[in-house]
Each structure stands twice: as C-alpha cells, then as structure tokens.
Amino acid sequence: DARVTQTPRDKVTEMGQEVTMRCQPILGHNTVFWYRQTMMQGLELLAYFRNRAPLDDSGMPKDRFSAEMPDATLATLKIQPSEPRDSAVYFCASGLTGLETQYFGPGTRLLVL
Amino acid sequence: GNSVTQMEGPVTLSEEAFLTINCTYTATGYPSLFWYVQYPGEGLQLLLKATKADDKGSNKGFEATYRKETTSFHLEKGSVQVSDSAVYFCALTIRDDKIIFGKGTRLHILP
DSSP states (O other), X not given: OOOOEEEOSEEEEOTTOOEEEEEEOOTTOOEEEEEEEETXXXXXXXXXXXXXXXEEOTTSOTTTXXXXXXXXXXXXXXXXXXXXXXXXXXXXXEEOTTTOOOEEOOOEEEEEO | OOEEEEOOSOEEEEXXXXXXXXXXXXXXXXXXXXXXXXXXXXXXXXXXXEOSTTOEEEETTEEEEOBTTTTBOOEEESSOOGGGOEEEEEEEESSSSOOEEOOOEEEEEEO
C-alpha cells in the first residue's frame, strides 16, 4: 500500500530555531506539493514541484521558508528562523501528471514557542 | 480566476440523517471536480471525483453529480454514520497539477 510519508510527525521548537520537515512521495509520482493548514487560514498551498523542479512557490514566505527536492524520493521544507505564527500542520502530497488526484501524507504538526 | 465555494460548517446531524454539503465553483475551462475528506489527525484523502458534466462520483455511500448548468458539485449521503464525522473539502483542477480547494466543511454526526 503506497503512501506518502512525512517526518517528523510532531515538532516543538523555540522561536528562532531552524525547522526541517521531510517528505517521501509515493514511488513513481512526479509532482510534490507542500501545504500548511491552520484553523484561521485553512489549507494553503506553499510550494509545488514537478519532476523535482519548483514550479510555484508564491504561497511561501521567501525570507524564511525554503523548499527543495534533493532527489526524486525526498522533498524538504525548511523554516529559518521559525516564528510562533508558523505553528500549523504541514502536509506533503504527491501525484502524477495527468492523473489529477493528490495523495496526502499524515502531516507534521509544528509548534513554535 | 478559478475558485471553489462550499457551505460553512460546522454541520451537525444525527446518525442516519440525510446529508447535503453544497459546493459551487468558478472556472475558466472544463474542470475536474473532487471531494476530499480529512479524518481527525490525518491528511486529506480522495473521496470521489467527476471529470465531466453529468458524471456522478460515488464512494462509501457518498455521491456528487457534476452540474455544469449550475456550476455545482454537491455532496450527498442518504444515511450518515458517526464514523463520517470529518472535514470535507470540495476541489477542482483544470488540466493542471494544482488543485484548488474550498475552505472545508466540518461534519459532526451525533449517535
């Protein structure tokens, strides 16, 4: 049963610290998405990759957030420095161009104190 | 631009009640339409989809029909269960990798 995996599942950190979240997309998928979910803003698209190339990161605060795909099996989302307003659940999703469906990971719950 | 509007929640129903969650869309072109569901503590998962006008998507007793004339894709279920308690997202895509999601509707089913 192929699934998207995310690590860590939970992260508590202090303001100013660096946070790195990792995602392993489903093998063979060529698109990867990073979302942030909060009660106030709902689900927001932060960045999206196709074939490891970033296509859209307009939803991401550029000064502190960065997203990369070092290889086809790993996507990372980094926050440096972290702030309390970054507290949220961060989801990774993967898909295959043409199939339209996205498959979501279980999320990383981030709390910045 | 392309957008999805769905009814605000929370929606609270008793077990075995009939469910409707309204969803309308605005799109340039011919979108594919989806309902995703998010159970507590989990990521979103696809519930059903429809790719062209008059198609009906169905899964787990849920149904939604793609209505081009009313630009709607309302989610229905004839008899809800406590286990259906979740957040439901209406969404669309237009021949693109990106999906545009609605804000979600929280559903509570009381035993």
